[in-house]
Amino acid sequence: MSDKDEFAAKKKDLVNTPVDLYPPENPMLGPSPMMDSFRETLWHDGGFNVHTDADTSFRGNNNIDIPLEMGWNMAQFPADSGFIERAAKFSFFGCGEMMMNQQQSSLGVPDSTGLFLQDTQIPSGSKLDNGPLTDASKLVKERSINNVSEDSQSSGGNGHDDAKCGQTSSKGFSSKKRKRIGKDCEEEEDKKQKDEQSPTSNANKTNSEKQPSDSLKDGYIHMRARRGQATNSHSLAERVRREKISERMKFLQDLVPGCDKVTGKAVMLDEIINYVQSLQCQIEFLSMKLSAVNPVLDFNLESLLAKDALQSSAPTFPHNMSMLYPPVSYLSQTGFMQPNISSMSLLSGGLKRQETHGYESDHHNLVHMNHETGTAPDHEDTTADMKVEP
Amino acid sequence: MASADKLINTDVPEKDVFAFHFLQSLSNLRKQNPFDTPDQKNYRVRKIKKAAYVSMARAAGGSSRLWSRALLRRADKDDNKIVRFSRRKWKISSKRRRSNQRAPVVEEAAERLRNLVPGGGGMETSKLMEETAHYIKCLSMQVKVMQCLVDGLSPK
Numbered sequence: 001m002s003d004k005d006e007f008a009a010k011k012k013d014l015v016n017t018p019v020d021l022y023p024p025e026n027p028m029l030g031p032s033p034m035m036d037s038f039r040e041t042l043w044h045d046g047g048f049n050v051h052t053d054a055d056t057s058f059r060g061n062n063n064i065d066i067p068l069e070m071g072w073n074m075a076q077f078p079a080d081s082g083f084i085e086r087a088a089k090f091s092f093f094g095c096g097e098m099m100m101n102q103q104q105s106s107l108g109v110p111d112s113t114g115l116f117l118q119d120t121q122i123p124s125g126s127k128l129d130n131g132p133l134t135d136a137s138k139l140v141k142e143r144s145i146n147n148v149s150e151d152s153q154s155s156g157g158n159g160h161d162d163a164k165c166g167q168t169s170s171k172g173f174s175s176k177k178r179k180r181i182g183k184d185c186e187e188e189e190d191k192k193q194k195d196e197q198s199p200t201s202n203a204n205k206t207n208s209e210k211q212p213s214d215s216l217k218d219g220y221i222h223m224r225a226r227r228g229q230a231t232n233s234h235s236l237a238e239r240v241r242r243e244k245i246s247e248r249m250k251f252l253q254d255l256v257p258g259c260d261k262v263t264g265k266a267v268m269l270d271e272i273i274n275y276v277q278s279l280q281c282q283i284e285f286l287s288m289k290l291s292a293v294n295p296v297l298d299f300n301l302e303s304l305l306a307k308d309a310l311q312s313s314a315p316t317f318p319h320n321m322s323m324l325y326p327p328v329s330y331l332s333q334t335g336f337m338q339p340n341i342s343s344m345s346l347l348s349g350g351l352k353r354q355e356t357h358g359y360e361s362d363h364h365n366l367v368h369m370n371h372e373t374g375t376a377p378d379h380e381d382t383t384a385d386m387k388v389e390p
Numbered sequence: 391m392a393s394a395d396k397l398i399n400t401d402v403p404e405k406d407v408f409a410f411h412f413l414q415s416l417s418n419l420r421k422q423n424p425f426d427t428p429d430q431k432n433y434r435v436r437k438i439k440k441a442a443y444v445s446m447a448r449a450a451g452g453s454s455r456l457w458s459r460a461l462l463r464r465a466d467k468d469d470n471k472i473v474r475f476s477r478r479k480w481k482i483s484s485k486r487r488r489s490n491q492r493a494p495v496v497e498e499a500a501e502r503l504r505n506l507v508p509g510g511g512g513m514e515t516s517k518l519m520e521e522t523a524h525y526i527k528c529l530s531m532q533v534k535v536m537q538c539l540v541d542g543l544s545p546k
Contacts, residue, residue, distance in 0.1 A: 241516065245496075248519030255526050269499035272522065276506045279529040286536035287438040290416075291431060293543040 402527040403449060409535045411445035440465060446532040450524070457521045458528075460509025 249268060253259045256275045262268050419441050444465045447458035500518060504510035507522050 241514075244516035245519060248516055248523065252519055252523050252526070255523055266495040266499050269496065269503060272526075273499065273503050273506060276503070276522070276526060276529065279526065279533055280506070282533045283442050283529065283536065284435075284439055286533065286540055287442050288435050289540045289544070290536065291434040291438050293540070 402524070402531055403451075405531055405535060408446065408449045408528075408531050409538070411449040412442060412532070412535055412539075415441040415445040415448075440468070442532060442536060446528050449532075450528045455521065455524055456513065456517070457508045457510070457525045464508065 246265070249265060252272055253268060256272050259268055259271045259275075262271055416438070419437055443461055447455075447461040447465075450458045453459040453462065497515070500515050503522060504513065504518060507513075507518065507525050510518050510521065513521060
């Protein structure tokens with residue numbers, strides 16, 4: 001507290017005239033918010049309540065209708081009383097510095113925003129006790145540069161931070177840009193970096209460049225090293241993605257019959273699409289047929305379910321079904337389905353007989369015929385297309 | 391390649407599971423609306439087809455797969471209002487639009503595949519391939535089951 005009092009005394013020496021001008025008894029009469037905040041911090045030093053300080057400063061800022069300042073104020077006074085104390089202190093310094101500035105330059109909106117900019121900057125900084133004076137001087141310089149508009153002021157804070165960070169961040173930016181330039185420029189850039197940077201940072205740089213290419217070499221065998229080194233991360237990700245797609249395409253190729261002879265991704269995809277469509281059409285067609293034989297299914301479904309769930313379905317199916325052929329009257333009702341059914345049973349040949357052992361191969365042969373020859377299955381497909389209502 | 395095999399897991403349950411689910415959904419269908427007139431044939435066809443797809447999705451593991459999840463969700467949505475069970479336009483994501491610029495031929499074909507596989511609209515291309523593989527397996531299994539039913543019920 002003694003240090004702060006010292007600074008307060010210094011500040012009082014610097015800006016003692018406004019204190020005399022505006023006595024603290026009537027806070028709402030202050031024409032300028034700078035004055036208000038300055039006086040409030042004096043109140044606070046005299047031992048007044050912190051929260052009333054915050055409230056009065058808020059009211060004082062409402063006098064000059066700038067919403068930006070309200071935002072600063074709200075963020076500036078949190079619930080922490082210690083932080084409020086510090087913030088009030090530094091607003092005092094900022095205010096005093098503002099007074100100096102007021103004498104030098106014209107009082108306006110940019111100055112007021114500069115005040116609150118400084119308020120938020122100082123508590124975030126590491127130096128709290130010995131800092132304010134030097135920081136204030138820095139801000140004076142800054143404001144003399146950025147006095148033009150509010151926007152330049154608010155961006156001045158960022159520029160200040162960047163200046164604090166030094167050259168490392170700028171080097172990082174430039175290296176990021178360099179990576180995007182391309183492989184032609186990269187070698188020259190490397191030479192330049194060798195000249196610029198210290199040997200340790202150069203070693204780090206080369207290590208970071210080597211790592212992704214090495215991992216890619218491990219993951220993908222046919223990746224060309226020279227190309228991999230040259231490309232950026234986007235093209236590397238693109239290559240990984242293409243690898244994944246082709247891998248799954250190979251997997252699909254095994255699934256879809258007649259797809260293994262086809263070369264080229266697009267043709268293969270067409271084949272896959274055709275297969276999926278044909279399967280969906282088959283389901284539609286079969287559901288049509290099932291709806292035709294629906295009523296008979298109604299009677300024995302429960303028993304069928306009970307048997308089917310427990311035993312293996314394939315052998316029990318035909319024997320169960322053979323007992324429940326539809327009556328003749330119903331067949332006459334769905335007479336148009338007859339040729340379809342007969343053609344299907346003809347096509348599927350000994351499906352029922354082979355069901356126990358060779359159903360899978362038989363079915364695949366059927367689909368194969370659908371795709372390859374297109375002579376006999378054409379009948380089925382056309383009937384399906386004719387009957388199927390979308 | 392071992393990691394790739396681990397990634398692509400398209401194991402499909404046995405045919406019994408598909409048959410069980412399908413027959414169950416058929417019997418549920420029967421309980422809900424006992425058919426009466428042949429005028430409602432189209433309606434019945436649609437119902438059976440939907441039952442086939444939904445039972446297939448259930449047999450394939452419910453919501454464990456993207457396509458089955460999308461199919462079940464769509465079926466639930468359709469249950470509220472009776473509309474035809476057809477493919478829907480899926481919204482075009484920015485990822486797809488970006489990927490369209492990369493390889494036009496393959497992406498154009500993948501686009502058509504996205505319209506076929508339920509829930510394919512939001513998938514990345516490699517994921518789409520994986521889901522398609524599983525979907526094809528399940529579809530063929532379902533076709534087999536239905537074929538069995540039809541063959542068993544069809545007159546000699």
